[in-house]
Amino acid sequence: MSTAEVLASVDIVALRLNEQAELELLLIRRAQAPFEQQWALPGVLVNGRCQDLSLEAAACRALASKARVEPRYLEQVATVGNGTRDPRGWSISTFYLALLQPDTVLQGEDLCFVALSAVLDGSLGLPFDHGQLVAQAFERLGGKSVYTSLPLYLLAPRFTVTEALGAFQACLGQAVQHTTLRGRLERMKQQGWIAETGEKNYPRMGRPQNLLEHQARSDAAFIFDRSVLS
């Protein structure tokens, strides 16, 4: 590669909630050098040879062809670029935050989920600067979760208040009063973002839970006019 070229890639930070309402990160085992066989973020190179119509299309290609999952939400986070992040030379990476359904199943031995916390606290290192990308994507998720309904995209379309509470707490990293969340969901209901199904979910113990339905609109999240306070 001549020094005039730039290595441009799109990488995906795909998250899902596990049964314990903890966030997990999707990784792929790299098939090619550099860092061959290591677990890293799924991504693709973008250049004139690919017929991607746009960067977003390239992100969808990475999700479909590499991660082989379909996200409920996709958002561009940022772009990093410098001469040291890739051993091959000056490179830039535009990275996306993808939110997956909790029941997402992986197709292939080269894919796995790991605890997001392990990546964030450094106990699980990633090649390139992927650890930083993950941190920045999670920061975006947490920041938006303060005043939007973004965590609902980590749930199935039909969900309970308890599940929603787990999603918000995982994104925010702190406890949230369930009454606060109920108030917010109520406001979303009035504006048509959420509907009561009338059905109930019967857990092993305790009173049954109302099943709500989240009708997502064009990958956007509901914006509340106040923040969840510390």
Add this chain to the structure above:
Amino acid sequence: MSTAEVLASVDIVALRLNEQAELELLLIRRAQAPFEQQWALPGVLVNGRCQDLSLEAAACRALASKARVEPRYLEQVATVGNGTRDPRGWSISTFYLALLQPDTVLQGEDLCFVALSAVLDGSLGLPFDHGQLVAQAFERLGGKSVYTSLPLYLLAPRFTVTEALGAFQACLGQAVQHTTLRGRLERMKQQGWIAETGEKNYPRMGRPQNLLEHQARSDAAFIFDRSVLS
């Protein structure tokens, strides 16, 4: 250029407030093809030949060497990439929002300020997709102005409440109650973001204005826990 290459650039959406508290956009007359001699966003190409340490460094280089101004605030907005935005082929542009001081003076005949509104409403067209980049950057500014102190970076470090009101209204595109803004500034004062200078500004008519001092911290804006409502 081979089809395997990607044209990567960094473009700057630099804004300032004029005397009438209206936003103006900094443009540069292009020295080279394509679109030679046309007014466009200042920007630079990034590739292995440049010794930029990072994308942000490239943005600073664009501001210093092309626009020849020093911003009070700089933030990456997003990255666009497709095969049609540049006649030379598949290209990507990472673009930044820069906020300038109101007394910014331009050095050179190839630089000018134009009314941001003219670009947003399409009455002033820009080459490439620069019009879209401007719209997206302004959207970011407006969105953040709802719940942060970002518009203060459009003012000199010493400012009056009236000037701040003008900045917020220009960013939000709507009227703001001055009592609301005073309350927010008061809260910033308590947390050390703003200090009362004790001095006063004497306008041609009316009661003199208190001069406040905005001590910016590391290019970040103060975050309020509520939104300015519609």
Add this chain to the structure above:
DNA sequence: ATAATAGTGTCTGTGAGACATTATGTA
């Protein structure tokens, strides 16, 4: 004095925070 503009005070409404209370299931 009058005009013009800056700054303060008051009242209302909304929604988060905290916590108590009631409701509805299982064992």
Add this chain to the structure above:
DNA sequence: TACATAATGTCTCACAGACACTATTAT
């Protein structure tokens, strides 16, 4: 029955919105 969990109600507080009122300058 006891227990577990869900859902609702109540009270307080902070702050935006609206608007009245007071303060301080120039002419």
